Structure formats: structure tokens, C-alpha cells
Amino acid sequence: VRNSLISGNETIKMALTIAVGGRVWRKFFKTFPFRSNSALKRFPTCRANGRLYSTSSDVVLVRKDEESGIATVRMNNPPVNSLNPTLMVALRSCFEELEKDKTCRALILTSQKPKVFSAGLDILQLYQKSPDHVAQFWEKVQDMWLALYGSRLITMAAINGHCPAAGCLLGLACDYRIMAEGNFRIGLNETQLDLVAPFWLRQTMIDVIGYRQAEMALMIGALYPSDKALQLGLVDKLAPIEDVQTVAEEEVKNWLKIPDQARAITKMASRKPLLDELRRRKQEDIQTFRDETTRESVQKSIQQYLEKLKAKK
Numbered sequence: 001v002r003n004s005l006i007s008g009n010e011t012i013k014m015a016l017t018i019a020v021g022g023r024v025w026r027k028f029f030k031t032f033p034f035r036s037n038s039a040l041k042r043f044p045t046c047r048a049n050g051r052l053y054s055t056s057s058d059v060v061l062v063r064k065d066e067e068s069g070i071a072t073v074r075m076n077n078p079p080v081n082s083l084n085p086t087l088m089v090a091l092r093s094c095f096e097e098l099e100k101d102k103t104c105r106a107l108i109l110t111s112q113k114p115k116v117f118s119a120g121l122d123i124l125q126l127y128q129k130s131p132d133h134v135a136q137f138w139e140k141v142q143d144m145w146l147a148l149y150g151s152r153l154i155t156m157a158a159i160n161g162h163c164p165a166a167g168c169l170l171g172l173a174c175d176y177r178i179m180a181e182g183n184f185r186i187g188l189n190e191t192q193l194d195l196v197a198p199f200w201l202r203q204t205m206i207d208v209i210g211y212r213q214a215e216m217a218l219m220i221g222a223l224y225p226s227d228k229a230l231q232l233g234l235v236d237k238l239a240p241i242e243d244v245q246t247v248a249e250e251e252v253k254n255w256l257k258i259p260d261q262a263r264a265i266t267k268m269a270s271r272k273p274l275l276d277e278l279r280r281r282k283q284e285d286i287q288t289f290r291d292e293t294t295r296e297s298v299q300k301s302i303q304q305y306l307e308k309l310k311a312k313k
């Protein structure tokens, strides 16, 4: 599925879309439905209206520049932006609101707390929890990823610190990654916790750094320092930590010179197969995650990992 870029029918649909001029975006969204409206209603909204705006829970801060159409989305879940249900729902809601905002053209995803972009999934949510809890948790991961990976916007990760596991998942879902120079690490270290990255996350890693490097990185659960990540193509640019945001804004401005429509259609042409595959296999993926994570041996590994984290101090 992954290798067949886009079917003949879809290519014709896209060509028609381009041909109809004024109604182009309506057709475009019909061809590539990014989100479900019913799902939107279930989540807290986060309007980006030109001033610093925070969601009801304050875990996501959004500032949109009305002139340029660039929104900066800051994760604000101290101490390490671990992705708990509240943060994931707020992120998803935020991505979807920005998607709907016709004046928004780009989003920069970053951390409010420099030195840690995100510590990945909240491990405590995976430890000694009921299968139902774990299943619901995983659906939130999927939905957050679908909203970001399937976004029509220019998406840029301003990785201003450590970026392991699901932190890296967020970065990989973006179009471009700028990371802080220095002693910060990024990668998919799931195997170190006895977890297996799901097919859609593995695929994005392969798409970004190529098969051989991705296979190796995933097997050993590698966390790379930023210079090595640059060399592998896991990130696209490095900047001093205090400049990551500015460099991201400059990069977005270059991307804004490309017409939105052609850029977004091109992006969707390459991402649609994977988006569709996850949508199709969503329940199967949830069941696998639930069954794997609640397995006794995995629970033991998670417990040991948590103990190691605590013992660090």
C-alpha cells in the first residue's frame, strides 16, 4: 500500500480539483478528508486568534501571527511534556482548529520549556492500567497523529530539547524539523521499554531516514545526539537552542513562498496511503497496543524503566 503512491482515480480527482478553480479547496477537502466533524465536537476547542491563547487546561499555548498566518503551538505540560490524555486531546483539538482556520498557513510545534521538547508518552498511563484505559489512551495517540500528519498546513517542529519516542513521533509527523544543537537526543527508543513501534510510526521513520538506517535505529531503540540526527536526516537543520524558534520562523517564511494549494496537494499525495491505512486498521492497531502493553513481561519492563528514571536523581 505504502509504495503505490496514489491510485488512478485519485489522480483524476486531483486533476479535476485543480481544474475547477474557485471551488478548489472544497473539492480538495472532499478528496482528502482530514478530520471528522463529529469528533471535533467532543474535544475542547482552542481558538488561535492572534494573541497568546491557551486551552482550558493550559497544556497547549497557541500564538498566531495574523499577518503571516503562522501559528506557534507550544506544549506546556511540565516537567517534561509527557503525552498524557489531556495534552494529546488538546494538541489534536488545536491542530484541527488551526486546520479549519482559513487564514492559518503554517504551524510551528515546540515546547514551552526549553531542553525538553517532549519525553514521549506518559509512561505512567501504561503501567498497571486496565486494558480499556490503555486502549482509549492509544486511540488518542492515533488521533493526534492523524491530525498532524494529515494537515494541509506547513508543519514545522522546532525541537528545542530532548525528543525521545512519541516526542520523535510528533517531530516525524511534521514537514520539517529544526533541532537544538548540543547534548539533546532524539529517536524511537521503544524497544528499550520492550515496546514495539506501530506500523505507521515505523513507516514514517523509514520515509524520513531510509530503510536501512530506520530498521537499525528501531531495532536497537537508538537515541541520537542532534549532530548525528542531522547526519542521518532525522532532523533537517540544527540551531543554538535559543535560536530554534527564530530559525523555524525563517524556514517557514521560505516555505510560504510556495503556493499553498500545490504544496498541500503534493503533501497529501505522498501521505494519503499511510493515513488511509491507519484509518482502515485503527481498531486492529488499538487491540495490538492494548494486548502488548498489558502483557506481564511488558509491564515488568515498564516498571523497571520507571525505576531507572526515578533512580537517575
Ligand SMILES: CC/C=C\C/C=C\CCCC/C=C/C(=O)SCCNC(=O)CCNC(=O)[C@H](O)C(C)(C)COP(=O)(O)OP(=O)(O)OC[C@H]1O[C@@H](n2cnc3c(N)ncnc32)[C@H](O)[C@@H]1OP(=O)(O)O
Residues within 6 Å of the ligand: 079, 080, 082, 116, 118, 119, 120, 121, 122, 123, 124, 162, 164, 165, 166, 167, 189, 190, 193, 195, 196, 197, 198, 199, 288, 289, 292, 293, 309, 310, 312
Ligand atoms: C505492533 C505494535 C505493538 C505494540 C505497540 C506498543 C508500543 C508502541 C510504542 C508507542 C510509541 C511511543 C512510546 C513512548 O513514547 S514511551 C515513552 C518513552 N520516553 C522515554 O523513554 C523518555 C523518558 N524520559 C527521559 O529520558 C527524561 O525524562 C528526559 C526526557 C531526557 C528529560 O530528562 P530530565 O530533564 O532530566 O527530567 P527527568 O528525567 O528528571 O524527569 C522529570 C520527571 O518526569 C518523569 N518522566 C520523564 N519522562 C516521563 C515519561 N515519558 N512519562 C512519565 N513521566 C516521565 C520523571 O520520572 C521525573 O519524575 P519525578 O517524579 O521523579 O520528578
